Amino acid sequence: MTASTDTAGRSPALDPRRWLALTVISVATLTVVLDASVINIALPKAQAELGISDANRQWAVTAYALAFGGLLLLGGRVVDFVGRKRSFMIGLVGFAVASMVAGVAPDGATLFAGRALQGVFAALLAPAALSLIAVTFTDGRERAKAFGVYGALQGAGGAVGLIAGGVLTEYTNWRWCLFVNAPIALAAALAAIPTVRESRAEGERRYDIPGAVLVTTGLVALVWGFTHAAEEGWSSALTWILLAAGLILLVAFVAVERRTSHPLLPLRVVLDRDRGGAFLASLLIGAGMFGLMLFLTYYLQVNLGYRPLHAGLAFLPFSAGIIAAATFGAPLVPKIGPKRLMASGTAVALIGTLWLVMVKATGGYLPVVLPGMILTGLGLGVFFVALPNIALAGINPSDTGVASATISTTQQIGGAIGPALLNTLYVSALAGFFADHVKPVPWAVQLHGYVHGYRVAFIASAVAFALALAAITLLIKKHGSSDVPTDAPVHAPSERESLMIVGSDSAAFWENHYVRLSNQWGTQPNAVLEELVTTLAPAPGTALDLGCGHGGDAIWLATRGFDVTAVDVSPTALQRVTTGARARGVAERVHPARHDLAHDFPEGHFDLVNASYFHTPLDIDRGKVLRRAAAAVAPGGLLIIVEHASIAPWSWQAGKDVHFPGPEEVRASLELDDSWTAERCHAPERTATGPGGQQATVTENVIALRRAS
Known part of the structure; x- marks a missing residue:
């Protein structure tokens, strides 16, 4: 169908309620992260009241961390396809109920079960919160600020939990460390109803x-x-x-x-070198941080004799350091780049942790613990604010939830394995220290023994931070943020140099291409088109898909409500489009049409013209084809152009240095007047998959132009 429509209007690219939504999401994030450590200070009183043995008391912490970290990947996949807002709401309500179950526990087994149930719902809530931030904030600089808020709360939540645990334990009862979650979670759920928008990924809902x-x-x-x-x-x-x-x-x-x-964790998410390095560093940071906090808590309460509240307040410099660094570090992400920030933050945390090795048996908060906490907190805050900008850069929209979950998973797994391993080293060091002493060991000697064990644990935490720094330095290649557009000037070649590809006969080439690769390419839409249409939110109308290939874009647009004319020169490609549309139940909205485009072009006007990855090896003026595409855009409609700026190795253009112009060059080349505005112009990197499953990192030039109504 080629008729135009007058109903397509210009939808706002930015959600006007995005900052209110961030507030609600941040409160939920704080609740989850805070609860991972709030039980630490309350645990001695809970242990005494419920009769929990020393051997089993650690399950109050690890039951939560294991359920949380172990199920986060599944939670991330559920979030993507069930709906991010719906998952967020279910997670909040379930977390409130689980907190009440743990709070009324009559024995240790019930407490452990309630803590594990908290972890189950946290595994749904955490990825929903982070992926909601990723899809709500579409502007790169605003997204960096939003991630800064997330990083501050993610990093400070553990220390804030220790403070809250001290206050509640000392002035009420240890059970209120659990009860307090219920009103906060329910209030956040109610506030989310009018402020948070629903979003989900298209595709089959199968779970691993x-x-x-x-x-x-x-x-x-x-x-x-x-x-x-x-x-x-x-x-x-x-x-x-x-x-x-x-x-x-x-x-x-x-x-x-x-x-x-339908993998729980698509290996493409972690096998990307930059993303894999970020995840590995996150796991090591989590192991070192949670282990460090555990033994600092014991040092403050046992060796220095601090009461629960005093011990919690003693962690304030650590918490303040994380919040300050994450807050003031967010604007530095687009200027300095996330890799440099992650590396420098980890190095500062490493120095702070090594400083703590100088602790004394009965004193030393001001000269040792305080500066060590401040340095470590500042370093971790910088790390947390930069981490999502590497881990989520260039991610396929359908993988946003699982990648977000992997960030939290790595930190929670580190938070479960790190303290367990460090505690093993601590116990071994303590046993070795007491081996040469005759029992009963005097209290003064015991304190020296404890400090010996703490030092071993602090050194182990420092080793974890050092390994994280090595992972960042050696594995992550990106120095800048791919989410933030650059204003740097570029070389402006001639129109023929920038908008032409030279080759052989077009029809014969493409027919042979699709016949040869018909069983190797999938029919998924390209990730950039998904992101643009989802965030720019054009009203469904008519669409023109130029060079439809195997039909992924055309079929996906049809599922979004568009009436799509799918154009290609290859009969095999058009047949695959027909078959795929019939299989997805949208055959009535997909209309395959064979056009050469160089000599004949579809007539009419369209609300959306998709020229993503429009290539042709025919020696023609490609700019002329794109000018005709622009002329086919109806008033108020969108023209989307996505090109590979660095060519994948399986392309016939492999090895060529191909330049693609910025928005002003495109406006000039396509002879567009002032009624056209650029909605998007950036050049992200992503991992592209070719025939046979091979992968390569390519840079893409993404341009979305809107014609005035």
């Missing part, structure tokens, strides 16, 4: 249950193994059986993810 079981049980086995080593020692056969079982289960998880059609 075997993958979720394997990764969760594997992590439980690893943590259980470290815990058993602390109780029975490294010579215990059960310790090594548990650790080996955990590794085998995690290897099996990777094998399942490679073969399943």
Whole structure:
């Protein structure tokens, strides 16, 4: 169908309620992260009241962390397809109920079960919150600020939890450390109803249950193994059986993810070099940070004799350092680049942790603990604000939730494994220190023994930070933020140089191309088109898809309500479009049409013209084709142009230095008047998949032009 419509209006690119939504989302994020540590200070009183043994008391912490970290990947996938707002609401209400269950626990088993249930709903809430930020803030600089708020709360939540735990334990009851979550979560859920917009990914809703079981049980086995080593020692056969079982289960998880059609964690998300380096650094930072906080809590309460509230307040410099660094560091992301910020922040945290090794048995908060906390907090705050800008850069919109979940997963897994491993090292160091002393050991000697163990734990935390710094330096290649457009001037070649590709006969080339690759390419829409249409939100109307290929874009636009004319020169390509549209139930809205475009062009006007990846090897004036495409845009409509600026190795253009122009060059080349405005112009990098599954990193020039109504 080629008729135009007058109903297409200009929708705002920016959500007017986005900052209110960020406030609601941030409160929910703080609740989840805070609860991971709020129980620490309350645990001694809970242990005494419920009769929990020393061997089992750590499950009050690890049950939450394991359920949270183990199920985050599944939660991220559910979030993408069930709906981000719906998942956010379910997570908040469920978290409130689970908090009440844990708060009224009559025994240790019920407390552990309630904590695990909290972790289950947190695994749904956390990825929903972060992915809502990613899709709500479409402007790169605003998104960096929003991530700054998220980073500040994500990093400071653990320390704030220690303060809240001290206040509630000292002035009310340890159970209020759990009860307090319910009113906050319910208030956030009510506030989200009018402020947060729903969004979801298109596609089949299948979930990788075997993958979720394997990764969760594997992590439980690893943590259980470290815990058993602390109780029975490294010579215990059960310790090594548990650790080996955990590794085998995690290897099996990777094998399942490679073969399943709907993986819990698509390996493309973590195999990207930059993203994988960011995730590895996040895991190591989580291990070092949570382990550090655990033993600082013991040092303050046991060696320095601080009461719960005093111990919580003593963590204020740590919390303030994270918040300040994340807040003031956010504007630096587009200027300095996330890699440099991550590396410098980790280095500062490493120095602060090494400073803590100088702690004394009975004193030293001001000269040792205070400066160590400040340095470590500042460094971690900078790291947290920069992390999402690497981990979520160039991600496919359908993978936003799972990538967001992986950020939190790595931190929670580190938060579960790190303290377990550090506690094992602490117990071993303590046993070695007391081995040469005759029992009963005097209290003064015990304090020196505890400090010896703390120092070993602090050194282990520093090693984790050092490994994180190595991962950032060696694995992450990006120095700038791909989400933030640059205003740097570019070389302006001639129109023929920038808007032409030279080759052989077009029709024969493309027919052979699609016949040869018909079983290797999928029919998924390109990620950039999904992002642009989702964020710019044009009203459904008529659409023209130039060079429709295998039909992914045309079919996806039809599922969004557009009436699509899908144009290609290859009969095989058009047949695949017809078959795919019929399979998706949108055949009545997809109209394949064979046009050469160089000599004949579809007639009429369209509300959206998609010229994404429009290539032709025919020696023609490509600019002329794009000018005709612009002329086909109806008033109020969009013209989308997406091009590879660095060519994938499987392309016939491989090895060529191809330049694609910016918005003003395009306006001049297409002879557009002042009624056209540029909605988007940036050049992100992403991982592209070619025939046969091979991958490569390509840079793309993304331009969206809107014609005035």
